[in-house]
Amino acid sequence: MNFGVLTVTIRTNSLFWEGKPLSTPSSKEQDGRVTLTSVLDLRAAAPLTDELLALRGNDLVIDASKVERIGAPCFQVLLSAVKTWAVAGHTIAIFDESPAFSESATHLGVCLSQHETNENETCL
C-alpha cells in the first residue's frame, strides 16, 4: 500500500518555532509545512526531492514526528534542502523529530541546522 510519500500542508507562518508546531500561524507571508512520511528509504528520496522542490521560494517547516525509518539518501535530500533554502535566503527548519529520526541523525552525525540563516538552531 502506498499512501504517498509526503503530506504537504500550506500554512501561513513566518515565525520560528521551538521544537513544537506553531499554534498561531501568521498570515503575513505564505510558507510551507511538510510532514515527512514514516518510511524514508532510498525509494522515498526522489519523491521527497520533488515535493521539496515544489515548495521553494517560501519558508519551510518540516514535521519529522511521523518518521519511523530514515536512511542516508533522504538525509542527503534534507541537507540539500537546507542548503537550497539558505542560498535563497529563506528559513527552513525541522521540528518534532521522532526518536527514530533523531537516532538515525545521531548515528550519521548529520547536522540539519540552517547555519547561515538560523544560527541559533541546534543540531539534531
Place this chain on the structure above:
Amino acid sequence: MDSMAEIKQTFFQECDDLLGELETGLIDMEGGDGDCETVAAIFRAVHSIKGGAGAFGLDKLVAFAHIFETTLDEVRADRLEATPEVLSVLLRSSDVLADLVRAAQNDEELGDDATAGLVEELSAFVGDKAGAADEAPAGGEDISFAPLGTAIDLDDAFGDLDDVEENQSFTIKFRPMPELYANANETVLLFRNLAQMGDVTVACDESQIPTLDEIDPEGAYLAWTIIVHTSHSKDELLEIFEFVEDDCTLEITSEEPSDDADEPELADDEALPVEEESPPAKADRAPDEAASGDDVASEDNVVSLVEKKEKPAAKEQASKEKDTSDATIRVNLGRIDRLVNLVGELVINQAMLTQGVIDAGLERGDSVEAGLEELKQLTREIQDSVMAIRAQPVKALFQRMSRIVREAARATEKSVHLVMEGEMTEVDKTVVERLADPLTHMIRNAVDHGLEKAETRIANGKPAEGTVSLTAAHRSGRVVIEVSDDGAGINRERVRNIAIEKGLISEEDKLSDSDIDNLLFMPGFSTVEKVSNLSGRGVGMDVVKRAIQAVGGRIMISSQPGKGSTFSISLPLTLAILDGMVVEVADQTLVVPLTAIVETLKPTPSDTHELGAGSKVISIRGEFIPVIDAGLTMGYRAEPADPLTGVVLSVETEDGARAAVIVDTIQDQRQVVIKSLEENYGHVDSVAAATILGDGRIALILDVDAIIAREGEALSFHENSLAATG
C-alpha cells in the same frame, strides 16, 4: 597426539589458509585489483602467522614474518608504493614464508641463505625500521607493527571503560558509492552496528551535497570519518562493512598511541555536534531506541528491519569465533572416508533391496515400491551430499601453481602472466592432491617450452609478456582443467622428426596433427635437445599422462601454430564411485573402467590374425592391436575364447598403448561403488578393486593396465608393431 601437538597442527592448517589468502591478495595487487582492503588482508595473514609462530617458539619463522610484515605495514600506510618491483619481492617473500612454515611443520631447518637475500631486499624497502626485525621478540607481539589486540596506554578519558588496556582507537574513513544504497544497504544500520562495538565519534562530511535542483536523489554525497574506541579488533570492524566493501571506499587505520589519544584529530574541521548534544549511541542504548523506532513500521519494512537487525548478533557471534568465521569445522579425513564407505554400503544395499522387491514379484503400485522409490531418492541425495564433503575447491592447488610460474619465469628469464579461472571448482580431495605433480610439470612445460623468449614474441607481434592460463570447470559430470599458453604452439615437424629418430614411428607413417601432438605422451619422448634444469628433470609428458590416468582422468592436447597450446585434463568428480562397463566373462561378472575403454566392437573374421604361439592381433582401422582374452587372463577358463563370438573392448593403457580385451557379453554401463580389495582382503593381480552389484554378487573391477603388463609379450609386440605398421 598431545594437546600441544594438536594445537600446533591446527596452527599449520590455518597457516595453509593464511598463506593462500596472502598469495591471492598479492596476486590481486599485482593485477591492479588490490585496494587498501587487500593490503590489510595480506598484512593480517602474515601477522597471524607470526603470532602463531611466536607461540610455538618458531623463531626463524617469526623473524622473517616480522620483516615481511613490517614491509607490508609500510605499503599499508602508503609510505611504500606497491610497484611491480616491490610486489615481486613480496611475492617471493610469500614463497619463502610458505617454505619456512613447511620446514617448521616438518621439524626441518631451512638454511639462512634461503631468507637472507630477501631479508636484505625487504629491509631496503623499510629503511630504519628494518632493524626492528632483528629484535623481533620470539615470544609474540611487538607493539609497533601489530594492529590487533595491541596494548595501548590510554588517557583517563577512557577510565570508565573496564578494560582500558585492551582498547584501541581506529579511524574509519567511509565514502559510500551510489551502488551501496542501490543494493539496499543502509549506512544508518552500519553505524548502529559500529556503535555497538565501542565509543564512536562520527563526523559527517556534507560538503559535497548539491542544491535540490542538482541533486540526484539516489546519489551518494555524504562521506564519514568515524573514530572508534573499542576493544574489538580491526578485523571485527571490517566485518561490519563486509557486505558493502565493494560499494564504498573504506579505510580503517589504527591510531598510534599518543598523548592526545582522547582527542583524535578529525580529517574535517567540522565540529562533532553529536558529541555535544547527544552523545554517540552506546551499545546498551542503541538497540532499545532502534526497537522503539521500528516497532510501528509497516509490515514490509518490519521484515527487512528485523533481518538487518539480526546481523549485529550474528556479527558478535562471528567475532567471538574469529578465525572460524566462515563457519567451517575441521574433520579428520578418516571419519569422512568411513562415512563415504557407509554410503557406498547404503547404495549397494538399496540396489539389493530393489532386486529383492523385483524378485518378490510385487504388484505395480504397491506401497513397498513407492517406499523404495523414496529410499532411492534419499540414497542418491545422501550420496551426493557425502561426496560434496570430500570435494575441495582447486583454489589451493592453483595457488601453488602461481608460485611455480614465478619460479619458472625467473629461471627462464621470461616474463609470464598467470591467469587463473574457476578456482572454486570442486574436485574430490584425493584427486586434488594427486594433481599437484602433473600440474606442476605441465605449468613448467608451458613456461619453459610453450612460451617463446621475449624477443621472439616481440618479433612475432606478440606482447613480450607471455600468458599462461590455468582454468577449471565442470563439464558433463567431470572436471576439466586446462593449462594453456599463448606461445608458439607445438612444432609438429620437429616432434615428428624426433619420433622417427627414436624409432617411435616410421618415416612413411601418415599422422594427423593430433596424432603428432599425442606423440608427446609416448614414454621417453623429449623434444628438448638440451635438458634444462627446469622441466627436463627426466620426467616426460608420459609420466604426466600416467598420473592423470591414475586418478581416472584423461589428458588431451590441442595446439595452434603461433598461437599456443592447450592441455586439457578431464577428471572424475570422485574416486569412490566409478563409471564402469559391466561385462560377462565365462559366467563371471567383471567391471571395466569406462575411462580405459576407447571403443567396443564386434570383430569380423578378416579382422583377426593369428600370430603364432596362440597370440592373436586384431586389426582396427589399419592398426594391429594385441588381443587379450579376459577369461584366460583371469583364470576363468582354460581354453581361449573365439574373438568372433565375443565382444572386443578396445582399451588404452596408461602408457598410451592399446589392447583388445575379449569378453563374452556386455551387460550394462553404470556407476559402481569402489570397494578396495587391498583393505578388505589383499592385493590380487589384474584386479583393481571390487564392487557389489544389485543382486548382492561381488564383481571384480578389472585393472586394465595390469593385465596388459602381464601380457608382456603382447605389449612388446605392440611396440614393435608400431614400427612395422605403416
